[in-house]
Amino acid sequence: MKRLLIFACLALAAMAAPQQFQLNLDSVAAKASEHVDVSLNASTLQFAAKFLDANDPDEAKVKKLLVGIEGIYVRHFNFKSAGAWSQADLEPVRAQLHGPEWSKIVGTGSEDGEKAEVWLRTSGNKSVGVAIVATQPKEITVVNIAGNIDLETLSELGGHFGVPKVKPADKPKKEE
Amino acid sequence: MDWLEDELRRALAREDPPDGFAERVMARSARGPSGARRWLAAAAMVVVAAGAAGAWRQHQGYEAKREMMLALRLASTPINRIQSEVRGITQ
Protein backbone atom coordinates (compact mmCIF):
# COMPACT_ATOMS: atom_id res chain seq x y z
CA MET A 1 0.00 0.00 0.00
CA LYS A 2 1.44 3.30 -1.00
CA ARG A 3 1.95 5.79 1.73
CA LEU A 4 0.58 9.00 0.44
CA LEU A 5 1.33 12.28 2.10
CA ILE A 6 -0.65 15.13 0.67
CA PHE A 7 -0.62 18.61 2.15
CA ALA A 8 -3.51 20.51 0.61
CA CYS A 9 -4.06 24.25 0.47
CA LEU A 10 -5.73 25.51 3.60
CA ALA A 11 -9.46 26.03 3.21
CA LEU A 12 -9.26 29.55 4.54
CA ALA A 13 -7.07 30.69 1.64
CA ALA A 14 -8.32 31.36 -1.87
CA MET A 15 -7.92 28.23 -3.97
CA ALA A 16 -6.88 30.07 -7.15
CA ALA A 17 -3.13 29.60 -7.26
CA PRO A 18 -1.11 31.54 -9.80
CA GLN A 19 1.42 28.86 -10.59
CA GLN A 20 3.65 29.83 -13.47
CA PHE A 21 3.55 26.40 -15.06
CA GLN A 22 1.47 23.31 -14.56
CA LEU A 23 2.95 20.85 -12.15
CA ASN A 24 0.91 18.01 -13.63
CA LEU A 25 2.89 14.99 -12.53
CA ASP A 26 0.13 12.46 -11.90
CA SER A 27 2.04 9.82 -13.84
CA VAL A 28 5.02 10.29 -11.54
CA ALA A 29 2.81 10.18 -8.46
CA ALA A 30 1.44 6.86 -9.63
CA LYS A 31 4.94 5.38 -9.51
CA ALA A 32 6.01 6.98 -6.24
CA SER A 33 5.95 5.35 -2.82
CA GLU A 34 5.39 8.76 -1.21
CA HIS A 35 4.59 12.17 -2.49
CA VAL A 36 4.24 15.65 -1.06
CA ASP A 37 2.16 18.42 -2.66
CA VAL A 38 2.36 21.92 -1.27
CA SER A 39 0.58 24.87 -2.88
CA LEU A 40 0.75 28.19 -1.05
CA ASN A 41 -0.51 31.34 -2.69
CA ALA A 42 0.24 34.90 -1.62
CA SER A 43 -2.50 35.26 0.99
CA THR A 44 -1.63 31.94 2.62
CA LEU A 45 2.02 32.93 2.75
CA GLN A 46 1.17 36.27 4.32
CA PHE A 47 -0.96 34.55 6.92
CA ALA A 48 1.72 31.96 7.69
CA ALA A 49 4.39 34.65 7.95
CA LYS A 50 2.56 36.15 10.94
CA PHE A 51 3.43 33.02 12.90
CA LEU A 52 7.14 33.18 12.24
CA ASP A 53 9.32 33.81 15.27
CA ALA A 54 11.53 36.84 14.66
CA ASN A 55 13.85 35.66 17.45
CA ASP A 56 14.61 32.39 15.69
CA PRO A 57 17.45 33.01 13.21
CA ASP A 58 16.08 30.58 10.60
CA GLU A 59 12.53 31.92 10.82
CA ALA A 60 13.74 35.52 10.71
CA LYS A 61 15.55 34.63 7.50
CA VAL A 62 12.38 33.10 6.09
CA LYS A 63 10.41 36.23 6.92
CA LYS A 64 12.91 38.29 4.92
CA LEU A 65 12.84 35.77 2.08
CA LEU A 66 9.04 35.94 1.80
CA VAL A 67 9.04 39.62 0.86
CA GLY A 68 8.23 39.65 -2.84
CA ILE A 69 7.19 35.99 -3.05
CA GLU A 70 3.70 35.49 -4.44
CA GLY A 71 3.42 31.73 -4.30
CA ILE A 72 5.32 28.53 -3.57
CA TYR A 73 4.36 25.28 -5.30
CA VAL A 74 6.21 22.07 -4.59
CA ARG A 75 5.82 18.50 -5.79
CA HIS A 76 8.16 16.02 -4.16
CA PHE A 77 8.27 12.28 -4.82
CA ASN A 78 10.13 9.39 -3.23
CA PHE A 79 10.51 6.01 -4.93
CA LYS A 80 11.20 2.60 -3.47
CA SER A 81 13.93 1.81 -5.95
CA ALA A 82 16.07 3.43 -8.62
CA GLY A 83 14.70 3.00 -12.12
CA ALA A 84 11.09 3.51 -11.06
CA TRP A 85 10.90 6.74 -13.08
CA SER A 86 12.61 8.16 -16.14
CA GLN A 87 13.50 11.62 -17.43
CA ALA A 88 10.63 11.25 -19.91
CA ASP A 89 8.21 11.50 -16.97
CA LEU A 90 9.38 15.08 -16.46
CA GLU A 91 8.89 16.15 -20.08
CA PRO A 92 5.43 17.67 -19.41
CA VAL A 93 7.14 20.07 -17.00
CA ARG A 94 10.33 20.70 -18.98
CA ALA A 95 8.35 21.39 -22.15
CA GLN A 96 6.68 24.34 -20.41
CA LEU A 97 10.06 25.74 -19.35
CA HIS A 98 11.21 26.04 -22.95
CA GLY A 99 8.94 29.02 -23.46
CA PRO A 100 10.43 32.48 -24.19
CA GLU A 101 9.71 33.75 -20.69
CA TRP A 102 11.94 31.08 -19.10
CA SER A 103 15.72 30.77 -19.28
CA LYS A 104 17.82 28.08 -17.71
CA ILE A 105 20.43 29.62 -15.45
CA VAL A 106 22.17 26.56 -14.10
CA GLY A 107 22.24 22.82 -14.54
CA THR A 108 24.40 20.37 -12.61
CA GLY A 109 24.81 16.64 -12.54
CA SER A 110 26.92 14.10 -10.73
CA GLU A 111 28.01 10.58 -11.48
CA ASP A 112 25.71 9.41 -8.68
CA GLY A 113 22.72 10.30 -10.81
CA GLU A 114 21.88 13.58 -9.07
CA LYS A 115 20.71 16.31 -11.45
CA ALA A 116 19.42 19.78 -10.73
CA GLU A 117 18.24 22.57 -13.01
CA VAL A 118 17.14 26.09 -12.21
CA TRP A 119 15.16 28.31 -14.58
CA LEU A 120 14.38 31.96 -14.19
CA ARG A 121 11.17 33.54 -15.42
CA THR A 122 11.46 37.14 -16.49
CA SER A 123 9.07 39.86 -17.50
CA GLY A 124 10.89 42.76 -19.10
CA ASN A 125 14.03 43.10 -17.03
CA LYS A 126 12.47 41.80 -13.86
CA SER A 127 12.76 38.34 -12.45
CA VAL A 128 9.27 37.13 -11.61
CA GLY A 129 9.73 33.47 -10.82
CA VAL A 130 11.98 30.48 -10.42
CA ALA A 131 11.56 26.86 -11.40
CA ILE A 132 13.68 24.09 -9.90
CA VAL A 133 13.76 20.51 -11.14
CA ALA A 134 15.94 18.26 -9.01
CA THR A 135 16.25 14.53 -9.40
CA GLN A 136 18.05 11.66 -7.75
CA PRO A 137 17.61 7.98 -8.55
CA LYS A 138 14.94 7.65 -5.86
CA GLU A 139 13.67 11.19 -5.54
CA ILE A 140 12.17 13.99 -7.63
CA THR A 141 11.49 17.55 -6.53
CA VAL A 142 9.80 20.15 -8.73
CA VAL A 143 9.38 23.67 -7.41
CA ASN A 144 7.86 26.88 -8.70
CA ILE A 145 8.37 30.03 -6.69
CA ALA A 146 6.39 32.92 -8.11
CA GLY A 147 7.71 36.38 -7.40
CA ASN A 148 11.13 37.71 -6.63
CA ILE A 149 13.22 35.17 -4.68
CA ASP A 150 16.73 35.51 -3.29
CA LEU A 151 18.28 32.16 -4.20
CA GLU A 152 21.33 32.75 -2.01
CA THR A 153 19.19 33.17 1.10
CA LEU A 154 17.06 30.20 0.04
CA SER A 155 20.11 27.97 -0.23
CA GLU A 156 21.22 29.01 3.28
CA LEU A 157 18.05 27.47 4.61
CA GLY A 158 18.98 24.20 3.00
CA GLY A 159 17.37 21.46 5.04
CA HIS A 160 18.38 22.84 8.40
CA PHE A 161 15.18 23.85 9.98
CA GLY A 162 14.54 23.07 13.57
CA VAL A 163 15.49 19.98 15.44
CA PRO A 164 16.62 16.92 13.56
CA LYS A 165 14.63 13.78 14.25
CA VAL A 166 17.19 11.21 15.25
CA LYS A 167 16.06 7.70 16.05
CA PRO A 168 16.88 6.57 19.58
CA ALA A 169 18.60 3.52 18.09
CA ASP A 170 21.31 5.70 16.53
CA LYS A 171 24.58 4.86 18.21
CA PRO A 172 27.69 6.99 18.64
CA LYS A 173 30.62 5.47 16.78
CA LYS A 174 33.43 6.41 19.11
CA GLU A 175 33.36 6.21 22.86
CA GLU A 176 33.45 9.71 24.35
CA MET B 1 46.15 0.51 6.86
CA ASP B 2 46.59 3.36 4.38
CA TRP B 3 49.14 5.94 5.59
CA LEU B 4 47.05 8.92 4.50
CA GLU B 5 43.99 7.70 6.37
CA ASP B 6 46.12 7.15 9.47
CA GLU B 7 47.45 10.69 9.18
CA LEU B 8 43.96 12.08 8.63
CA ARG B 9 42.74 10.37 11.80
CA ARG B 10 45.68 11.90 13.64
CA ALA B 11 45.11 15.35 12.13
CA LEU B 12 41.36 15.34 12.73
CA ALA B 13 41.42 13.83 16.21
CA ARG B 14 38.99 15.42 18.61
CA GLU B 15 40.21 18.44 20.57
CA ASP B 16 38.84 19.77 23.81
CA PRO B 17 37.18 23.17 23.67
CA PRO B 18 38.82 26.08 25.51
CA ASP B 19 38.88 25.95 29.30
CA GLY B 20 35.62 26.85 30.94
CA PHE B 21 33.49 25.92 27.94
CA ALA B 22 31.09 23.74 29.91
CA GLU B 23 30.63 26.43 32.56
CA ARG B 24 29.87 29.04 29.90
CA VAL B 25 27.33 26.71 28.31
CA MET B 26 25.66 26.02 31.66
CA ALA B 27 25.55 29.72 32.51
CA ARG B 28 24.09 30.68 29.16
CA SER B 29 21.51 27.90 29.24
CA ALA B 30 20.41 28.97 32.69
CA ARG B 31 19.75 32.48 31.36
CA GLY B 32 17.92 31.38 28.24
CA PRO B 33 14.46 29.89 27.66
CA SER B 34 13.77 27.27 30.26
CA GLY B 35 12.74 24.48 27.99
CA ALA B 36 9.98 23.30 25.76
CA ARG B 37 7.68 22.30 28.62
CA ARG B 38 7.39 25.84 29.92
CA TRP B 39 7.02 27.18 26.39
CA LEU B 40 4.25 24.71 25.66
CA ALA B 41 2.49 25.59 28.88
CA ALA B 42 2.69 29.31 28.08
CA ALA B 43 1.36 28.69 24.57
CA ALA B 44 -1.55 26.66 25.94
CA MET B 45 -2.48 29.49 28.33
CA VAL B 46 -2.45 31.98 25.46
CA VAL B 47 -4.75 29.77 23.41
CA VAL B 48 -7.26 29.31 26.25
CA ALA B 49 -7.31 33.03 27.02
CA ALA B 50 -7.90 33.95 23.38
CA GLY B 51 -11.02 31.81 23.13
CA ALA B 52 -12.03 28.99 20.84
CA ALA B 53 -12.32 30.97 17.60
CA GLY B 54 -8.94 32.57 18.12
CA ALA B 55 -7.49 29.16 18.96
CA TRP B 56 -8.71 27.73 15.70
CA ARG B 57 -7.24 30.61 13.71
CA GLN B 58 -3.95 30.16 15.52
CA HIS B 59 -3.98 26.45 14.78
CA GLN B 60 -4.55 27.21 11.13
CA GLY B 61 -1.73 29.73 11.21
CA TYR B 62 0.75 27.25 12.64
CA GLU B 63 -0.37 24.66 10.12
CA ALA B 64 0.20 27.17 7.32
CA LYS B 65 3.62 27.97 8.75
CA ARG B 66 4.52 24.28 8.96
CA GLU B 67 3.59 23.73 5.33
CA MET B 68 5.49 26.83 4.27
CA MET B 69 8.63 25.70 6.09
CA LEU B 70 8.33 22.26 4.50
CA ALA B 71 7.99 23.81 1.04
CA LEU B 72 11.02 26.03 1.58
CA ARG B 73 13.07 23.16 2.90
CA LEU B 74 12.23 21.04 -0.14
CA ALA B 75 13.06 23.96 -2.43
CA SER B 76 16.30 24.91 -0.72
CA THR B 77 17.92 21.48 -0.66
CA PRO B 78 18.52 21.22 -4.44
CA ILE B 79 19.66 24.85 -4.59
CA ASN B 80 22.17 24.09 -1.91
CA ARG B 81 23.42 21.02 -3.78
CA ILE B 82 23.85 23.11 -6.90
CA GLN B 83 25.94 25.61 -4.98
CA SER B 84 28.14 22.82 -3.62
CA GLU B 85 28.65 21.40 -7.11
CA VAL B 86 29.48 24.79 -8.57
CA ARG B 87 31.97 25.49 -5.78
CA GLY B 88 33.54 22.10 -6.33
CA ILE B 89 33.97 22.78 -10.03
CA THR B 90 35.51 26.18 -9.49
CA GLN B 91 37.96 24.98 -6.80
Add this chain to the structure above:
Amino acid sequence: MLTEVETGCDFRSLVLRHQATVFSIALHFLRDRATAEEVAQEVFFSLHRNLHQIETPAHAAAWLRKVAVQRSIDEGRRRSRRPQVALADVAEPAAGIRPGDPLLSELLRKLVASLPEAPRMVMVLRYQEDLEPAEIAAALEMPVATVKSHLQRSLALLRGKLARRGVGESEWTG
Protein backbone atom coordinates in the same frame (compact mmCIF):
# COMPACT_ATOMS: atom_id res chain seq x y z
CA MET C 1 9.67 7.12 35.44
CA LEU C 2 13.42 7.60 35.36
CA THR C 3 14.85 11.05 35.97
CA GLU C 4 17.22 12.66 33.54
CA VAL C 5 20.13 11.87 35.83
CA GLU C 6 19.10 8.22 36.03
CA THR C 7 18.84 7.92 32.23
CA GLY C 8 22.18 9.67 31.79
CA CYS C 9 20.50 12.46 29.89
CA ASP C 10 21.04 15.29 32.38
CA PHE C 11 22.26 18.36 30.62
CA ARG C 12 25.53 18.89 32.42
CA SER C 13 26.77 15.36 31.92
CA LEU C 14 25.84 15.53 28.23
CA VAL C 15 27.85 18.72 27.84
CA LEU C 16 30.88 17.25 29.55
CA ARG C 17 30.66 14.00 27.63
CA HIS C 18 30.18 15.47 24.16
CA GLN C 19 31.86 18.88 24.20
CA ALA C 20 34.99 17.61 22.43
CA THR C 21 32.98 16.00 19.64
CA VAL C 22 30.78 19.02 19.01
CA PHE C 23 33.61 21.54 19.25
CA SER C 24 35.89 19.48 17.01
CA ILE C 25 33.30 19.04 14.25
CA ALA C 26 32.91 22.82 14.12
CA LEU C 27 36.65 23.43 14.43
CA HIS C 28 37.74 21.03 11.70
CA PHE C 29 35.02 22.28 9.39
CA LEU C 30 35.40 26.00 10.00
CA ARG C 31 39.09 26.24 10.99
CA ASP C 32 38.45 29.03 13.47
CA ARG C 33 38.55 28.31 17.19
CA ALA C 34 36.45 31.27 18.31
CA THR C 35 33.73 30.55 15.77
CA ALA C 36 33.86 26.83 16.59
CA GLU C 37 33.26 27.64 20.24
CA GLU C 38 30.29 29.88 19.37
CA VAL C 39 28.81 27.16 17.17
CA ALA C 40 29.37 24.54 19.84
CA GLN C 41 27.65 26.73 22.42
CA GLU C 42 24.68 27.16 20.08
CA VAL C 43 24.46 23.39 19.64
CA PHE C 44 24.31 22.79 23.38
CA PHE C 45 21.90 25.68 23.84
CA SER C 46 19.67 23.97 21.28
CA LEU C 47 20.04 20.70 23.18
CA HIS C 48 18.95 22.43 26.37
CA ARG C 49 15.77 23.68 24.66
CA ASN C 50 15.01 20.22 23.31
CA LEU C 51 16.21 18.02 26.15
CA HIS C 52 12.73 16.61 26.67
CA GLN C 53 13.01 14.92 23.27
CA ILE C 54 16.17 13.02 24.13
CA GLU C 55 15.42 9.46 25.09
CA THR C 56 18.76 7.77 25.71
CA PRO C 57 22.45 8.71 25.92
CA ALA C 58 22.98 7.16 22.49
CA HIS C 59 20.16 9.27 21.07
CA ALA C 60 21.79 12.35 22.60
CA ALA C 61 25.12 11.56 20.97
CA ALA C 62 23.59 11.11 17.53
CA TRP C 63 21.39 14.20 17.96
CA LEU C 64 24.34 16.36 18.97
CA ARG C 65 26.45 15.14 16.09
CA LYS C 66 23.71 15.92 13.58
CA VAL C 67 23.02 19.39 14.97
CA ALA C 68 26.76 20.14 15.15
CA VAL C 69 27.03 19.22 11.47
CA GLN C 70 24.05 21.40 10.53
CA ARG C 71 25.14 24.43 12.53
CA SER C 72 28.71 24.19 11.25
CA ILE C 73 27.51 24.07 7.66
CA ASP C 74 25.15 27.00 8.30
CA GLU C 75 27.95 29.03 9.82
CA GLY C 76 30.24 28.19 6.93
CA ARG C 77 27.65 29.52 4.47
CA ARG C 78 27.08 32.65 6.53
CA ARG C 79 30.76 33.38 6.27
CA SER C 80 30.39 32.94 2.49
CA ARG C 81 33.88 31.80 1.96
CA ARG C 82 35.95 28.70 2.27
CA PRO C 83 39.25 28.74 4.07
CA GLN C 84 41.82 28.87 1.35
CA VAL C 85 44.50 26.26 1.09
CA ALA C 86 46.77 29.20 0.39
CA LEU C 87 49.64 26.84 -0.04
CA ALA C 88 51.89 29.81 -0.28
CA ASP C 89 50.96 30.55 3.34
CA VAL C 90 51.68 27.03 4.50
CA ALA C 91 55.24 26.55 5.58
CA GLU C 92 57.08 24.31 3.18
CA PRO C 93 57.36 20.93 4.83
CA ALA C 94 60.91 20.37 5.89
CA ALA C 95 62.72 17.82 3.88
CA GLY C 96 62.10 14.37 5.26
CA ILE C 97 58.67 15.04 6.77
CA ARG C 98 57.62 11.74 8.29
CA PRO C 99 54.38 10.13 9.42
CA GLY C 100 53.27 11.58 12.72
CA ASP C 101 54.96 14.92 12.08
CA PRO C 102 52.80 17.73 13.50
CA LEU C 103 53.54 19.76 10.35
CA LEU C 104 51.88 17.04 8.30
CA SER C 105 48.82 17.10 10.57
CA GLU C 106 48.57 20.86 10.24
CA LEU C 107 48.91 20.65 6.46
CA LEU C 108 46.21 17.99 6.28
CA ARG C 109 43.85 20.06 8.43
CA LYS C 110 44.28 23.01 6.09
CA LEU C 111 43.82 20.86 3.00
CA VAL C 112 40.63 19.32 4.40
CA ALA C 113 39.34 22.76 5.32
CA SER C 114 39.86 23.90 1.73
CA LEU C 115 37.55 21.23 0.31
CA PRO C 116 34.05 22.18 -0.81
CA GLU C 117 31.42 22.01 1.88
CA ALA C 118 29.99 18.55 1.32
CA PRO C 119 33.24 16.56 0.93
CA ARG C 120 34.78 18.56 3.77
CA MET C 121 32.11 17.49 6.23
CA VAL C 122 32.24 13.91 4.88
CA MET C 123 35.97 13.82 5.64
CA VAL C 124 35.49 15.28 9.12
CA LEU C 125 32.83 12.72 9.99
CA ARG C 126 34.89 9.87 8.57
CA TYR C 127 38.23 10.65 10.14
CA GLN C 128 37.26 12.50 13.29
CA GLU C 129 34.22 10.46 14.23
CA ASP C 130 35.13 7.22 12.46
CA LEU C 131 31.65 6.95 10.93
CA GLU C 132 30.91 4.45 8.18
CA PRO C 133 29.62 5.83 4.85
CA ALA C 134 26.04 4.79 5.65
CA GLU C 135 26.16 6.70 8.94
CA ILE C 136 27.63 9.74 7.22
CA ALA C 137 24.91 9.54 4.58
CA ALA C 138 22.25 9.56 7.30
CA ALA C 139 23.84 12.49 9.12
CA LEU C 140 24.16 14.56 5.94
CA GLU C 141 20.96 13.37 4.25
CA MET C 142 22.77 12.37 1.08
CA PRO C 143 23.03 9.09 -0.82
CA VAL C 144 25.66 6.63 0.35
CA ALA C 145 27.12 6.55 -3.16
CA THR C 146 27.67 10.30 -2.97
CA VAL C 147 29.45 9.93 0.37
CA LYS C 148 31.75 7.27 -1.04
CA SER C 149 32.43 9.39 -4.10
CA HIS C 150 33.34 12.38 -1.92
CA LEU C 151 35.70 10.20 0.13
CA GLN C 152 37.44 8.73 -2.88
CA ARG C 153 37.83 12.03 -4.68
CA SER C 154 38.97 13.88 -1.59
CA LEU C 155 41.61 11.28 -0.74
CA ALA C 156 42.87 11.34 -4.32
CA LEU C 157 42.99 15.13 -4.25
CA LEU C 158 44.89 15.17 -0.97
CA ARG C 159 47.35 12.56 -2.17
CA GLY C 160 48.06 14.62 -5.26
CA LYS C 161 48.54 17.85 -3.34
CA LEU C 162 50.80 16.17 -0.82
CA ALA C 163 52.86 14.46 -3.51
CA ARG C 164 53.43 17.83 -5.19
CA ARG C 165 54.78 19.04 -1.85
CA GLY C 166 57.11 16.09 -1.64
CA VAL C 167 55.05 14.34 1.01
CA GLY C 168 53.99 10.77 0.56
CA GLU C 169 54.73 7.13 0.95
CA SER C 170 56.95 7.08 -2.12
CA GLU C 171 59.06 9.76 -0.51
CA TRP C 172 59.43 7.70 2.64
CA THR C 173 60.41 4.35 1.22
CA GLY C 174 63.81 3.72 -0.17
